[in-house]
Amino acid sequence: MENFPDRANQENFEIETPVIAPGQTIGVLGGGQLGRMLALAAQTLGYRVHVFDPAGPCPAGAIANKEVNASYDDTAALVAFARECAVITYEFENIPATPLAALAPIVPLHPRAEVLHTTQNRQREKAWLKANGFPHVRYAEALDGDIAPAVAEVGLPCVVKTADFGYDGKGQKKLSDARDVEQAAAIFRGRRCVVERWVEFACEVSVIVARSTTGETKAFPVAENIHTRHILDFSIVTARIEPTVARAAESLAVAIAEKLGVVGLLAVEMFVATNGEVLVNELAPRPHNSGHWSIDGCETSQFEQHVRAVCGLPLGGVAVREPTVMVNILGDAWKWRDGRVDGDPNWAAILAAPRAKLHLYGKAEPRIGRKMGHFTVRADDVATALARATELKEKL
Ligand code: AMP
Numbered sequence: 001m002e003n004f005p006d007r008a009n010q011e012n013f014e015i016e017t018p019v020i021a022p023g024q025t026i027g028v029l030g031g032g033q034l035g036r037m038l039a040l041a042a043q044t045l046g047y048r049v050h051v052f053d054p055a056g057p058c059p060a061g062a063i064a065n066k067e068v069n070a071s072y073d074d075t076a077a078l079v080a081f082a083r084e085c086a087v088i089t090y091e092f093e094n095i096p097a098t099p100l101a102a103l104a105p106i107v108p109l110h111p112r113a114e115v116l117h118t119t120q121n122r123q124r125e126k127a128w129l130k131a132n133g134f135p136h137v138r139y140a141e142a143l144d145g146d147i148a149p150a151v152a153e154v155g156l157p158c159v160v161k162t163a164d165f166g167y168d169g170k171g172q173k174k175l176s177d178a179r180d181v182e183q184a185a186a187i188f189r190g191r192r193c194v195v196e197r198w199v200e201f202a203c204e205v206s207v208i209v210a211r212s213t214t215g216e217t218k219a220f221p222v223a224e225n226i227h228t229r230h231i232l233d234f235s236i237v238t239a240r241i242e243p244t245v246a247r248a249a250e251s252l253a254v255a256i257a258e259k260l261g262v263v264g265l266l267a268v269e270m271f272v273a274t275n276g277e278v279l280v281n282e283l284a285p286r287p288h289n290s291g292h293w294s295i296d297g298c299e300t301s302q303f304e305q306h307v308r309a310v311c312g313l314p315l316g317g318v319a320v321r322e323p324t325v326m327v328n329i330l331g332d333a334w335k336w337r338d339g340r341v342d343g344d345p346n347w348a349a350i351l352a353a354p355r356a357k358l359h360l361y362g363k364a365e366p367r368i369g370r371k372m373g374h375f376t377v378r379a380d381d382v383a384t385a386l387a388r389a390t391e392l393k394e395k396l
Pocket of ligand 1: 198
């Protein structure tokens with residue numbers, strides 16, 4: 001056991017996982033772009049990758065050693081999948097946590113099913129943050145299908161979010177006046193929701209923390225995130241915030257990962273309020289869109305770090321190589337005419353630009369709002385990287 005030096009932080013869970021050496025098979029639940037980039041990083045380190053996704057062919061399956069298409073509720077298929085893997089992880093948190101219990105006797109699952117259970121539902125996640133004293137946005141539960149009492153408790157403006165299956169602003173609505181409340185009461189009637197106070201933030205940031213089976217923990221530098229219509233548009237590293245705020249955000253994220261007992265990555269999305277206070281918005285126990293900059297801009301990518309963490313390898317360095325801006329490429333970037341695609345984006349603009357990199361996810365069909373790829377731009381300073389990234393986005 002001398003390979004497991006740091007056991008100090010493991011207060012609420014046991015780590016029994018042996019080191020999973022290159023050459024063994026990593027199972028990934030979910031086959032989207034996060035699974036694809038994870039598979040690429042795993043294969044670079046010499047691992048085999050099996051992907052499980054309900055709908056094939058999927059972006060990760062295209063490069064995995066094996067793709068299995070079955071429902072997440074299909075316990076027999078999950079068990080058969082697990083028998084061929086040395087460790088299982090996931091790239092998507094809307095996986096039913098209950099069937100995953102069947103994997104426990106067969107193979108380690110990282111992050112563990114309890115982490116998934118807590119973070120896949122906004123009500124449970126917020127209740128966990130509250131119970132453990134982590135700063136979060138003021139909220140009230142509306143679990144009986146009637147949002148009115150929760151709105152009255154929190155006050156206007158506020159935002160209603162469904163407790164389950166929400167991401168990228170899906171299943172949420174901002175309420176500013178009594179008319180909005182009336183409309184939302186009808187839309188959300190019968191659904192389990194949380195109602196959150198609307199935060200006047202100075203900026204949004206995220207910190208991705210890696211925690212290995214050995215307990216070794218490393219936080220990536222804070223990313224500053226700009227969302228458009230609730231979907232991440234730009235991630236900027238290094239974030240343009242005071243160093244004291246950055247340290248506070250990093251320490252908060254590390255404390256949450258340790259308290260949750262995460263093995264793998266935990267992305268912590270936060271609001272920086274106008275008074276400098278850092279409030280947690282959302283947790284995701286997986287690689288995160290706001291960490292894509294790390295492939296080109298960091299000493300170790302978030303995907304490689306996740307592989308190292310779940311396999312019990314030493315974690316890689318997290319120093320920023322160069323200031324980096326990541327821009328998401330949505331289906332909106334294609335030329336559209338009468339609701340149909342009428343031409344590709346201007347890839348040549350990115351490919352010809354200095355210190356820029358294009359990443360496409362191999363999705364056959366562009367759709368408005370669908371994440372199709374991203375690009376990064378590196379420069380000597382953040383302002384130049386951001387200006388060039390903005391210019392390239394316009395040229396797309
Ligand atoms: P979420 O799906 O909760 O991450 O929300 C998506 C985006 O909506 C966030 O990144 C924010 O830009 C915005 N948003 C969500 N909740 C709030 C809030 N309570 N106050 C202000 N903006 C919010």
